[in-house]
Structures are given as structure tokens and as C-alpha cells.
């Protein structure tokens with residue numbers, strides 16, 4: 001498969017049978033058509049929050065200066081407002097990302113999982129995140145934390161997704177014990193250092209404003225934007241990938257032996273949710 005389907009008016013059953021369960025990416029053109037976020041632009045943010053301070057990956061910055069920096073189309077990557085929970089940065093915009101598309105329900109990341117640190121870690125992932133930047137590449141080729149699926153909605157500008165199915169992992173130079181590849185810019189790899197990467201086959205697709213991409217659990221991805229880009233990401237975990245989440249937590253836990261006992265609880269919680277909710 002070297003292309004990604006683009007679907008409109010996709011029913012939940014079709015999504016589940018053709019994409020969610022087989023773990024196949026898909027672009028959905030109308031999943032968030034009713035969102036007020038459909039009309040977000042850089043100028044909307046500049047006018048609504050001119051003096052708001054933002055924590056970007058280049059430090060604290062006024063919204064007005066941030067918008068200037070990400071709309072000037074410069075060759076050097078500007079600041080990136082990256083992976084920030086919408087409810088923390090723009091709490092007054094939560095109703096702009098409603099209603100929740102059926103594709104990302106049920107979502108088990110919210111809720112109480114008995115152990116505070118686990119509950120906090122899952123709940124943190126349960127919040128929709130904002131990515132706002134100018135022309136650049138995403139800083140890392142990666143898979144998402146906790147084995148979640150990602151639902152990436154583009155609100156402004158185009159975004160090229162560069163994705164690798166899980167079976168390409170042998171060619172991707174995963175950094176030991178992390179979810180990141182050593183390769184940063186997949187279009188300019190150092191093939192002397194990473195010769196196997198020449199064998200990796202990417203699937204590329206452009207997501208346009210208004211469209212959403214479903215990125216299944218375990219698929220490697222990075223992105224490139226040709227100009228100003230604003231998107232949100234919903235992480236999803238439910239019966240379709242709960243076992244991945246439990247495995248992921250097991251493999252990254254500080255105390256694997258203790259976690260093995262707790263993982264029985266997590267697996268049962270998933271079982272009960274799938275039966276009774």
C-alpha cells in the first residue's frame with residue numbers, strides 16, 4: 001500500500017472495519033466540519049490574543065511576535081508551539097473542537113486507573129493538543145507515546161505526512177528504549193551512518209485544511225509543512241489498541257515486576273470497559 005485513502009461521509013462501522021481494526025491510515029475530509037476551529041487562521045489568534053505569552057520551543061514569546069515569525073516564510077525554522085494541551089493554552093477555545101467525531105470514541109485515556117501516576121499519564125494524553133508553526137519539518141520521526149492512535153486535524157495550511165508502516169521499523173534506527181528514530185530529516189538522511197534507511201519505504205500524503213488523518217498505533221511518522229500550519233491532535237486508546245498501551249507501559253515502567261501485577265488490573269479494566277460501556 002503506497003497511498004492513503006481519502007474518505008468522505010465515512011460511517012463509524014466502515015471506519016472500524018476498514019481502518020481502525022486493520023490499522024490502516026486514512027484521511028477523512030469531513031470529520032470536523034462542524035467545528036468552529038474550521039475557521040481558525042493566524043490572524044484570528046493574533047486578534048484574539050495579541051499580548052498572550054506562549055511557551056514555544058524557542059522560549060517565551062508574545063502571540064503577535066509569534067504570528068509574525070511563523071508567517072514570514074523564512075528558510076530557518078521559526079518557533080513552534082508544539083504538543084500543547086488546548087485546555088491549558090487556549091481554554092476558551094475548547095468549544096471550538098466540539099462535537100467529538102465518532103471515530104475517536106470511545107476513548108479510554110480519561111478516567112481513573114487506581115494508581116495516581118498512571119491516571120495522570122493517561123489523562124495527560126487524553127487532552128487535545130495544538131501544533132502551530134511556520135514552514136519546517138517536525139523535529140522527529142517517531143511513534144506516539146503509549147501505543148495510542150493519533151487523529152490529526154489540519155485547521156490551517158497544508159501538511160505532508162511521511163509515514164512508515166510498523167514493518168519498516170528494522171530500517172528506521174530506533175533509539176534504544178525510546179519511541180524516536182535517530183534520523184531527523186527523512187529527506188536528507190546520512191546514509192553512510194544509516195545505510196539501512198535506504199530500504200525504508202515511506203507513504204506520503206498531504207492533509208489539507210479541514211481534513212483529518214488517522215494514524216494507527218505503531219506507525220512511524222513525521223511531517224513537513226510548506227508554510228504556516230495549525231493543527232490539533234487527539235490521542236485515542238480503546239479496545240482496538242489497549243493491549244499496546246499496557247505493553248508500552250510495561251516496557252517503560254521503572255519496576256517491571258511490580259508493573260506486571262498492576263497490568264493485570266489494567267487489562268481487566270479494558271476488558272470491563274469493552275464489555276459494559
Ligand SMILES: O=C(O)CCC(=O)C(=O)O
Nearest residue numbers: 083131138152223231233
Ligand atoms: O501534527 C504534526 O505535525 C505531527 C503531530 C504528531 O505526530 C504528534 O504530535 O505526535
Ligand SMILES: [Fe+2]
Nearest residue numbers: 143144150221
Ligand atoms: Fe505523532
